[in-house]
Amino acid sequence: MKSLGAAEICALAKKAGFHKSEVISGKKVYEILACQHNAVFKHNLVQTVTSSFGDLSRPFTDCSLLVSALSCHRQEADDLSTADDPHTLVAPFARRNYYREAVKKMQKIARSIREQTGLPKQSLRIFCNSHVPEKLLGALSGLGFYGKNSLLICPGLGSRHVIAILLLPFSIDSEKEYKPPEVPGLQCGDCTACSDACPTRALRAPGKLDTKLCLQSLSTELIILPERFKTKWAYRLYGCESCQSVCPYNSGLSETTAVDSGAIGPSVSIATLLQLSLPEWKSYFKHTPMGLSWIHPYVLMRNTLLAAGNRKNKALLPYLLPYTRHENMVLRDAALWAKNMIGD
Ligand code: SF4
Ligand code: SF4
Structure with missing residues (x-):
């Protein structure tokens, strides 16, 4: 099987239209979580991450994650009301189906990875707007940081993005230095x-x-x-x-x-x-x-x-x-x- 590196996978994500992407191995996710000093917090995080992916054909530590962000920012009026026809308002992230778009883009990436590696279809899984802790994995992978508003802030995209995750059935070693997520708001001054x-x-x-x-x-x-x-x-x-x-x-x-x-x-x-x-x-x-x-x-x-x-x-x-x-x-x-x- 041809193996793919983090840079190649991120390049596929960019080509598919994602604005920011990181790849992190399951092993690394656990290692970072293990650095948490609070034992209860650490246990809860590990439980959350493990259970949210459901039954896996291989241990989570043998998998990797592509974590990608798609901008949902758009310059447009926020209220189309007229004096005779008052409107009710929709927040920017819900004005279009960015979740579905993110899934479509991930499907494209998964197809390309399968073509290059020969992996079976069911071995790659996509998560978006699901029970998987997307913000936490975004912070762990270095995609962004937690703001005081509890949201994941990605430089260049702010908090106006949706996150999609592709679970890959192989471990990728990365040169990148991962750090435990910072205290929320540290970069808010x-x-x-x-x-x-x-x-x-x-x-x-x-x-x-x-x-x-x-x-x-x-x-x-x-x-x-x-x-x-x-x-x-x-x-x-x-x-x-x-x-x-x-x-x-x-x-x-x-x-x-x-x-x-x-x-x-x-x-x-x-x-x-x-x-x-x-x-x-x-x-x-x-x-x-x-x-x-x-x-x-x-x-x-x-x-x-x-x-x-x-x-x-x-x-x-x-x-x-x-x-x-x-x-x-x-x-x-x-x-x-x-x-x-x-x-x-
Ligand atoms: S930069 Fe300001 S507004 Fe934005 S999350 Fe931080 S504290 Fe909140
Ligand atoms: S934290 Fe306050 S401002 Fe932010 S979404 Fe909730 S209610 Fe709205």
């Missing part, structure tokens, strides 16, 4: 822009995100939001950008990715969404990042209703009133709150 901008104070300490307070996490949970969060929700449909839009590492970005798959754009008409039936809703979001099986359409409906309330536009009342009688209590609650916010 005195900056506190992300925690200052967070509307719910979810960033408790550098790198410490309280997911119970984070609007990004809550945007996929079918629960009645606490009253104090409903106004802070603002116009969001999916995702929260507040801690990223202020980050200096995200300013002046130039790398972009041409993706049309699953394009939904920066904002969607609230009136249009509230008129959709459940099957129409599902087909509207099909193939977009919001069409994933673990995001219940009711969650997106709740988000739209909260955005409607915060828009305080009377033109939206006829569209949200039917939801005040909805069988689902989360939607009823959001609709009644929105009606109250808009007033009669």
Whole structure:
């Protein structure tokens, strides 16, 4: 079998359209994790990494990982609302299906590696937006570092990227010096822009995100939001950008990715969404990042209703009133709150 080195594999990733890539062996991942002084933390990390890849035909230490980042930055307006047609907003990473694009690119790389090595198809595995700890592996491989906002920051791409991982069934020795991930925020200096901008104070300490307070996490949970969060929700449909839009590492970005798959754009008409039936809703979001099986359409409906309330536009009342009688209590609650916010 012809063997491939890290440089050759990274070159394939670049050719496929990834903006940044690193290759790290499974053995190295464990060695770096073993440097962690906190035994419980170390155990948890090793467990997370090991179990997240599922059953492997060979030990993880005999495998390698290609860790690649794809930019999801694009210069575009964030809100296409008009006075008569207020919109609900989509965070940049979810405006197009960058995850699917990243998987397509990884499939291309996997094909090329198979052609060169003769490896069987099932021996290479792709992970993207999965249970694999992508940020951790990005930090371990040297692709980027943790910011105080708990996100992986890749120089030149900021935090505006998606990560994809290709598990390779062979070990690659690299000359590169790997270091344990730095303490989150070490490269942020005195900056506190992300925690200052967070509307719910979810960033408790550098790198410490309280997911119970984070609007990004809550945007996929079918629960009645606490009253104090409903106004802070603002116009969001999916995702929260507040801690990223202020980050200096995200300013002046130039790398972009041409993706049309699953394009939904920066904002969607609230009136249009509230008129959709459940099957129409599902087909509207099909193939977009919001069409994933673990995001219940009711969650997106709740988000739209909260955005409607915060828009305080009377033109939206006829569209949200039917939801005040909805069988689902989360939607009823959001609709009644929105009606109250808009007033009669
Ligand atoms: S995603 Fe939003 S809510 Fe979550 S930490 Fe960032 S700014 Fe705060
Ligand atoms: S906003 Fe500032 S503190 Fe937060 S991640 Fe970016 S550089 Fe770090």
